[in-house]
Structures are given as C-alpha cells and as structure tokens.
Amino acid sequence: MRIRLSTIWSWLALAVVVIWTLLPIYWFLKNSLLTPDEIARFPQPLYPLEPTPAAFFNIFGFEYEMADGLVRRGSGQANQIIRGLGNSLIVSAVVTVVTLFVVLPLAYVFARLDFPHKNKLLFAILLAVALPPVSTLIPFYAMYVRLGLSGTLVGLIIVTLTITIPFVTWMLIGYFRNLPQVERLARIDGFSRFETFVKIIVPLGRSGVAVAAVIAFLFSWNEYTYALLLVNGTTANTLPTAISGFLFQHPEPSHLAAAVVLTMVPPALVAFFLQRHIAEMNLVDPVR
Amino acid sequence: MSRIQLDRLHKTFQRHVAVRDLDLTIENGELLVLLGPSGCGKTTTLNCIAGLEMPTSGRVLFDDEDVTAASPHQRNIAMVFQSSLLYPHMTARQNIRTSLAKQKLDRGETDRRIAEASSVLGIDALLDKLPSQLSGGERQRVATAKAIVRQPTAFLLDEPLAALDAALRLTLRAELVNLQKRLGTTMIVVTHDQVEAMTMGDRIAVMNEGRLEQIGTPDEIYNRPATLFVAGFVGSPPMNLIAGEIAAQEGRTPFVAGDLAFVPGTPIGAVGPATLGVRPQHLHIQADAAEAAIPVTVFAVEHLGRESVVILEDDESNKLHALVEPGFAGRVGDRLHAAPDPAHCLMFDQAGNVLSHAEPEAGGAP
Numbered sequence: 059m060r061i062r063l064s065t066i067w068s069w070l071a072l073a074v075v076v077i078w079t080l081l082p083i084y085w086f087l088k089n090s091l092l093t094p095d096e097i098a099r100f101p102q103p104l105y106p107l108e109p110t111p112a113a114f115f116n117i118f119g120f121e122y123e124m125a126d127g128l129v130r131r132g133s134g135q136a137n138q139i140i141r142g143l144g145n146s147l148i149v150s151a152v153v154t155v156v157t158l159f160v161v162l163p164l165a166y167v168f169a170r171l172d173f174p175h176k177n178k179l180l181f182a183i184l185l186a187v188a189l190p191p192v193s194t195l196i197p198f199y200a201m202y203v204r205l206g207l208s209g210t211l212v213g214l215i216i217v218t219l220t221i222t223i224p225f226v227t228w229m230l231i232g233y234f235r236n237l238p239q240v241e242r243l244a245r246i247d248g249f250s251r252f253e254t255f256v257k258i259i260v261p262l263g264r265s266g267v268a269v270a271a272v273i274a275f276l277f278s279w280n281e282y283t284y285a286l287l288l289v290n291g292t293t294a295n296t297l298p299t300a301i302s303g304f305l306f307q308h309p310e311p312s313h314l315a316a317a318v319v320l321t322m323v324p325p326a327l328v329a330f331f332l333q334r335h336i337a338e339m340n341l342v343d344p345v346r
Numbered sequence: 347m348s349r350i351q352l353d354r355l356h357k358t359f360q361r362h363v364a365v366r367d368l369d370l371t372i373e374n375g376e377l378l379v380l381l382g383p384s385g386c387g388k389t390t391t392l393n394c395i396a397g398l399e400m401p402t403s404g405r406v407l408f409d410d411e412d413v414t415a416a417s418p419h420q421r422n423i424a425m426v427f428q429s430s431l432l433y434p435h436m437t438a439r440q441n442i443r444t445s446l447a448k449q450k451l452d453r454g455e456t457d458r459r460i461a462e463a464s465s466v467l468g469i470d471a472l473l474d475k476l477p478s479q480l481s482g483g484e485r486q487r488v489a490t491a492k493a494i495v496r497q498p499t500a501f502l503l504d505e506p507l508a509a510l511d512a513a514l515r516l517t518l519r520a521e522l523v524n525l526q527k528r529l530g531t532t533m534i535v536v537t538h539d540q541v542e543a544m545t546m547g548d549r550i551a552v553m554n555e556g557r558l559e560q561i562g563t564p565d566e567i568y569n570r571p572a573t574l575f576v577a578g579f580v581g582s583p584p585m586n587l588i589a590g591e592i593a594a595q596e597g598r599t600p601f602v603a604g605d606l607a608f609v610p611g612t613p614i615g616a617v618g619p620a621t622l623g624v625r626p627q628h629l630h631i632q633a634d635a636a637e638a639a640i641p642v643t644v645f646a647v648e649h650l651g652r653e654s655v656v657i658l659e660d661d662e663s664n665k666l667h668a669l670v671e672p673g674f675a676g677r678v679g680d681r682l683h684a685a686p687d688p689a690h691c692l693m694f695d696q697a698g699n700v701l702s703h704a705e706p707e708a709g710g711a712p
Contacts, residue, residue: 240433242398248419248448262435 083322089315090114093124097311113316133313135304141293142300143320145211149296150278150324152215157222157274162267165227166259169234170241180231186224191283194220199287209292217284222274229273233266234259268335276325297321348408348499348532349374350395355404357390364390366556367404372500374409377526377533379547381540383579387556388536389504395534396502397421408499419448424493425502429509430485432477438488439473445492463495466525483514490522500532507542519546540580544568552576574698577623583655583667586629586686588622588640592693601693604661608638610691614701621694626667628690631656631676632683639683642666644676658684 089097091109096102112122112130119136123129133139167173168180198217199208207213240262244254260267282298290299301317350372357365365387372378380388393399395406397418406414413421424445432441439460446456464470467487477485486506493501506522507515523546526533537543543550544564551561552575560572571577577585590603594617601608601622608622632639642658645665654674658666666684676682693701 238431238434239427240431242425242427243431243433245398246396246418246423246425247444248417258433262433264435 086315086318086322090312090319092312094130094310094312113310113312114320116310117313117316117320133309135300135307135309135313135317138295138300138303139297139317139320142295142297145289145294146279146297146321147324149211149215149218149281150275153218153222153278154271154275156215156219157226158267158271160219160223161226161230161270161274162260163255164223165230166234166255168227169231183224183227186220187228191221195283195287198284202288208288209294210289211294214285214289214294214296217288218278218281221281222277225277226270226273230266230270233269234263237263265335268332272328272332272335275328279321279325349410350500350532350534351405351407351410352391352395353405353407355391355394355406356402357387357394357399358402363556365394365401368556368558370551370558370561372532372534375530375532377523377535377546377548379543379550380534380536380553381543381547381550381579382538382553382559384538386553388538388553391553392502392504392534392536395500396423396425398425422496422499423502424496424498424500426486426489426493426504426506428505430482430489430506432485432489432492434477437474437476438469438480438491441477441488442473442492442495445496449496459495459497460491463491466494467491482510483518486510486518490525494525494529498531500534501526503533503535505536505538508537508539515542522546541582544580552579554579570700571623571692572700574621574623574694574700577692577694577700581625583626583669585623585625586666586668588624588664588666588686589619590622591619592617604640606638606640608686608688608691610688610693614693616695616701619696620701621698622686623692623694624686625690626655627669628687629666629668630685630687631658631668631670631674632685635683636685638688639685640666642682642684644678644680644682646678647674647676658682 088104088106090113091106091111092103093108093110093112096107108125110122110124112124113133115122116130116133117136117139119132119140121129121131168176168183202208202213205213207216237259240258241251241254244258249257280298281296282302285296285299286302289295290303297317298321301314301321304314304317352368352370355365355368355370357363368387368391370391380391382388390399394401397406397413397416397420401414404414405412408421418425432438433444436444442460442463443456446459449456451459460473461470464473467490469484469487469491472480472484472488477488480488489506503522507518510518519542522533522535535542535546537546544567547564549561549563550567552559552567554575560567560576562570567576567580571580571585574587578587588603588606590601590606592599592614593602598609599614599617601610601620603622610622635641640660642660644656645659646657648655648657649672651672654670654672656668656670656674656676658668660666668684695701
C-alpha cells in the first residue's frame with residue numbers, strides 16, 4: 059500500500075503536537091517519582107528506574123520509608139501545599155456553582171427572549187471579556203485594601219467571577235440559541251416560564267451546562283494573576299501561587315514536581331468525566 | 347369539543363400587520379384548514395387561537411366564552427408544531443406524559459391514556475425511543491399521540507406534514523382526517539399546500555396578507571373562487587388568468603384580450619378592465635383559428651399518465667396550461683389555438699373580485 063505524502067505530514071504534525079503538550083507533563087510526573095539520588099544523577103534517567111510515591115506523601119507532611127530502610131522526611135512546604143490545595147478547591151467550587159447559577163438564566167434570557175436594549179447590554183457583558191485582567195488589577199487592589207477584602211477568599215472569588223460570568227455567558231448564548239423552540243411546546247403543556255427553564259431547558263441543555271461548569275472550574279483553578287496580587291503570602295493563598303513561591307524556597311525537586319502534578323489532577327479528572335459532554339457540545343447543532 | 351369564534355381578531359407586530367380584523371367561526375367537530383402563502387397570517391391566527399400570541403385587538407371565543415386572555419393550558423387545546431416538534435431529550439413516552447403533567451391525573455389514569463393513545467396511533471414499540479431515533483413519520487405520530495392524550499377541546503396543527511416526504515404525507519394525511527372524524531374533535535390545520543387543504547378540510551379558509559379571502563367547502567373554493575387570489579392559489583396546474591377588458595358591443599359584453607374576443611356563458615353587466623380565469627381542463631386546444639380562441643405555441647408537454655399537461659405560450663409570452671388526453675400528439679413549437687370553455691370560465695374585476703359564476707360541474711373537486 060502506498061502511503062500518501064499528506065498522510066505522513068499529518069502524522070508528523072500530530073506527533074509534534076502530542077510531544078509539545080505532553081512532554082512537560084511527563085517530565086514533572088517522572089521527576090515526582092524519582093528518588094533524590096536519581097534526580098542528582100547526570101544525565102538524569104529518562105524514566106523512573108525505581109518509581110516511588112514518596113514525594114506525594116512528603117508534600118502532605120508524611121514521612122515515607124523506602125524499601126532500603128531510608129526514611130524520607132515530610133516536605134518543609136507541606137503547610138503551604140495543604141492550605142493552597144484547600145483554598146483552591148474552595149474558590150473553584152464556589153466560583154463554579156455561583157457562575158452556573160448566574161450564567162444559565164443570563165445566557166438563556168439573552169439567547170431566547172427579546173427585551174429593550176438587549177444588544178447594548180450584551181455588548182457590555184462582552185466588553186468585560188475583552189478587557190485584559192492586568193488592566194483591572196491595580197483598581198481592584200486599591201479597592202480591596204479599603205474594603206478589607208485583600209488576602210481573603212471572598213475577595214478572590216468575587217474577582218474571579220467578574221471574568222468567568224461574562225466569558226461563560228458569551229459561550230452559552232450561542233448554544234442556547236440553537237436549542238429547538240421547545241418553549242411553545244412547554245406553554246401548551248402548561249409550564250410557566252420559570253418551570254420551562256428549570257424542567258425543560260436545563261435538562262435539555264445539560265451538555266452546555268456541563269461545559270459551562272468545566273470552563274468556570276478550570277479558569278478559577280488555573281487563575282494566577284489576581285491570586286498573585288490579592289492573596290499571595292496570606293492564609294488565603296491558592297495552590298498555583300504557592301507553588302510559584304517555591305522557586306525561591308529551593309524545595310526538594312521531587313517535592314516541587316509532585317506539587318505540580320497535584321495541581322494537574324483535578325482538571326484532568328474534570329476533563330476525563332465530562333469529555334463526552336465537551337465533545338457533544340457542538341455549538342452549531344446542540345441536539346442531534 | 348368546542349365551537350371556536352374569532353371576533354374582529356387583529357394582530358400587529360411593531361408596524362407589520364399580521365392579521366386584519368378577522369371574523370371566523372369554526373363549528374364544533376369541524377376540520378377547518380387555514381390555507382395561504384407564507385406570511386399571510388395563518389400561523390399567527392392559529393397562535394392566537396392557541397393562546398400563544400395575544401391579539402392586538404378582537405376576541406377569541408370558545409363555546410361563546412371569551413378566552414382571549416386565557417393561557418393555552420386553560421383553553422385545553424393541543425397543538426402539533428411544524429416538523430412535529432418534541433422535547434429532544436425525552437423518550438416518546440416521557441414526551442406524551444409531559445402533556446398530562448399539569449392535568450393532576452392519578453398515575454393509573456395517566457398510564458391508561460398513554461397506552462390508549464399509543465395503540466390508536468400504533469406507536470407502542472416506539473415509546474422508549476428518543477425523538478432523534480425516530481423517523482419523520484414516527485415523530486409525527488408521537489406528536490399526535492401527545493396531542494390526543496390530553497382529550498383537548500381542539501387540535502391545532504401547524505404545517506404538521508411539511509417536513510415529510512410525499513408518500514408519507516399522503517398516508518398521514520388520511521390518518522389524521524380519519525382520527526379527527528373518529529374522535530369528533532374540532533381541528534384547525536394550517537398549511538400552504540393547497541392539495542393538503544383540499545383533501546383534508548371540511549371547510550377551507552383562504553388567507554392572504556392578513557385577510558380572509560374566502561371560506562367555504564373545498565368544492566366552493568375550487569369551483570366558485572370569490573377572488574382572483576383564491577382562483578390563482580388553488581388548483582394544480584394553476585388556473586389560467588388572462589388580462590383584458592370587457593367591452594360594450596351592441597348589447598353584448600364580450601371579453602377582449604388581444605386577438606381574443608370571447609363571450610362568457612353568463613352575461614356581465616360591468617364594463618372595463620377585467621381578468622378571465624379558466625381552469626386547465628376547460629381550455630380546449632384546437633388546430634383552427636377562431637374568434638373565441640387564442641393563438642398559441644406549444645412550449646412543453648408534461649405526461650402524467652392519466653392525462654397530460656400542455657404548457658402553451660401566447661404571442662406575448664404569457665404561459666397557459668391546458669389538460670389534454672394522454673394521446674396528445676402536439677410537439678414543442680407547434681402553432682395551435684386555445685379556446686376557453688364559455689360554460690366554465692370566471693371573470694374578475696380590477697379589484698380581484700369575481701364578477702360572475704358559471705355553474706359548477708357536478709362533483710368537481712380536483
């Protein structure tokens with residue numbers, strides 16, 4: 059069988075993309091499983107010769123006894139990691155839930171109903187998406203210091219919502235617009251507008267709801283800019299900013315790698331469990 | 347079951363008038379078809395009857411009771427939407443059940459009604475499928491089951507068969523009429539398809555630009571159209587319409603258009619510009635010239651098996667249709683003469699209203 063040149067090219071391109079995305083992830087995963095001895099070796103092994111989960115115990119402050127009887131002590135950064143993980147989970151969960159509660163009705167109303175000044179209001183929402191976060195950083199900081207919100211989880215949640223709400227609304231409007239016109243059917247069946255939304259539209263648009271949740275969760279989990287300025291160095295620190303601080307604390311390399319792998323776990327789980335909905339959310343034709 | 351009355355129903359959207367002062371009565375148990383081209387206001391009228399749209403002015407009455415402000419559910423109507431709209435995320439059974447969600451029936455009664463409706467429509471095997479797993483015809487049957495399960499006062503159907511292929515449309519059309527006659531429930535069907543209207547309706551209301559052009563039995567609509575619009579809209583191939591004028595000549599009033607001088611079967615009092623309307627089956631083709639015949643050229647011949655349609659072109663390139671025997675031997679380009687049958691022609695004045703009616707032929711539906 060002759061293989062066409064274009065096939066070779068597309069395989070090549072695919073290989074480049076896969077290596078480009080997965081290599082850094084692999085490198086951290088590998089380093090988190092190496093022994094200190096292996097990390098210190100030059101050249102470093104390309105894969106863990108004797109993989110050990112020690113680093114994952116250490117970063118939560120636990121000791122780990124190796125097979126040869128050597129005990130690896132808990133990480134000095136354990137407190138920062140545990141608190142950062144807790145804070146990140148709280149912020150992301152609250153942001154996801156609040157975003158859904160606000161965005162689902164908002165996007166639905168913009169997509170399916172007509173009201174005065176609709177386009178102007180929509181433009182105002184989209185403007186918030188277009189604004190680079192850095193441009194609002196200083197005003198937020200100044201305001202938060204006065205309000206006593208800097209260094210608090212509430213403050214970080216509010217700031218994150220100012221980005222997730224407009225962005226997810228914008229995404230979902232197109233999705234809701236393409237749902238079939240079931241409202242008339244629901245009115246014939248005797249449902250009120252609110253009942254129609256809760257009992258028909260949300261279950262019908264569950265793929266869109268799932269994707270909205272993923273976007274809101276991932277954005278707030280990965281959020282770094284605002285967290286760095288508003289909560290870094292306080293008890294409200296989140297995992298990404300905490301880890302970035304390790305650069306200057308010289309932790310053990312396998313602990314740093316394990317902490318980074320830890321930040322990748324929740325997004326990976328979310329993507330894994332909701333991938334069917336993400337693939338299903340075809341923006342042109344939501345229901346097939 | 348209900349008698350539905352529209353009393354000077356008027357509906358405007360911003361500056362666009364959708365329905366103009368419509369008066370209409372639909373008798374109890376009747377199947378009325380609202381027929382007209384797209385944008386004529388027929389769907390808006392149906393939505394006002396359903397309670398989905400609030401009329402700008404006028405009243406909707408169900409059995410002499412004013413329901414203009416009542417919700418669709420209070421009116422207890424059932425509606426089947428264009429392309430048989432169903433909830434896409436629910437199975438057929440859930441879709442039908444949702445129809446009864448607000449009826450406050452006990453579970454046994456709900457299940458009994460669903461079973462009854464699905465056996466009437468022969469969809470028992472489809473109840474656990476999603477709409478996306480059903481064919482167009484099956485979806486239509488489920489939508490109909492969803493409608494009848496409520497035991498409504500009236501069925502309102504908005505282009506129920508438009509999305510189906512021709513063969514299926516024929517079958518389901520007959521099924522719908524049969525079902526309506528068995529249940530005896532008032533039914534209003536909106537369609538732009540005149541064949542569908544003629545075959546289904548007890549009566550047909552022809553609408554154009556928000557106005558009611560004519561209401562009558564299929565026979566009346568076909569054989570005694572009240573306006574030029576109805577004459578041109580109903581019938582396939584369409585009625586031939588020839589513009590000319592009614593002249594005053596020595597006590598006669600012939601219709602004159604170009605070389606044609608034609609005396610209609612019934613004398614006409616009015617004189618002035620007019621349009622002659624003649625159905626394709628009443629346009630006779632002959633070889634010889636005559637005063638009452640139009641010189642034409644054969645443009646195309648369409649063989650339909652039982653008969654043939656000859657498309658003719660007069661000297662001003664106007665197209666005329668004539669129905670002929672299947673053995674018609676004319677070829678494209680032949681010079682012939684087309685003579686309207688004086689006993690079966692209609693005259694319309696400049697405003698489009700009919701001037702005279704020839705006697706209709708017996709049982710003359712298409």
